[in-house]
Amino acid sequence: MTRLKPNLTEVTITVNGEVHQDLIPSDLLLVDYLRQYKALTGTKKGCGSAECGACTVILNGRAVYSCVMLAVQADGMSVETIEGVSDGDTLHPIQEAFLDAGAVQCGYCTPGFIMSTKALLEKNPEPEECEIKEALGGNLCRCTGYQQILDAVHLAVDRMKEEGQQA
Ligand code: FES
Numbered sequence: 001m002t003r004l005k006p007n008l009t010e011v012t013i014t015v016n017g018e019v020h021q022d023l024i025p026s027d028l029l030l031v032d033y034l035r036q037y038k039a040l041t042g043t044k045k046g047c048g049s050a051e052c053g054a055c056t057v058i059l060n061g062r063a064v065y066s067c068v069m070l071a072v073q074a075d076g077m078s079v080e081t082i083e084g085v086s087d088g089d090t091l092h093p094i095q096e097a098f099l100d101a102g103a104v105q106c107g108y109c110t111p112g113f114i115m116s117t118k119a120l121l122e123k124n125p126e127p128e129e130c131e132i133k134e135a136l137g138g139n140l141c142r143c144t145g146y147q148q149i150l151d152a153v154h155l156a157v158d159r160m161k162e163e164g165q166q167a
């Protein structure tokens with residue numbers, strides 16, 4: 001990280017596998033860096049205060065709220081957003097499971113839930129129900145009532161196990 005002016009900092013951040021070097025305001029939030037500087041608007045900004053999980057991304061393998069992190073804190077790190085989850089036009093099994101289980105209604109919360117689910121399954125491919133609830137406990141949904149989301153995670157786990165696929 002190179003500080004060039006009092007309020008600008010040069011960062012190197014790997015976003016969805018691509019290395020990006022940018023000169024950014026030192027107080028820029030990670031969610032705004034992704035949405036405004038990288039045009040990755042799949043990451044949503046909901047509450048802006050670490051309560052809803054809509055802004056969840058995976059940072060060095062861990063699900064984090066990008067609305068309460070500065071982009072400069074991600075310098076030298078690897079960020080994965082919802083745009084990096086699918087393989088071109090082919091949806092990731094977690095995304096397919098969310099659609100098939102009816103876990104997507106307005107969809108605003110969905111990227112955050114999918115990133116939290118992916119971070120969980122990368123570490124724990126066969127989680128217990130309580131572990132799923134704990135991992136998704138920081139994500140809120142106003143539409144589904146949550147049961148469809150839990151169903152979606154179980155469906156994704158079953159399908160990925162059958163196909164021998166890793167998150
Ligand atoms: S927008 Fe980040 S937790 Fe709500």
Ligand code: FES
Pocket residue numbers: 103104105106107108109110140141142143144
């Ligand atoms: S699907 Fe609308 S907030 Fe979750």
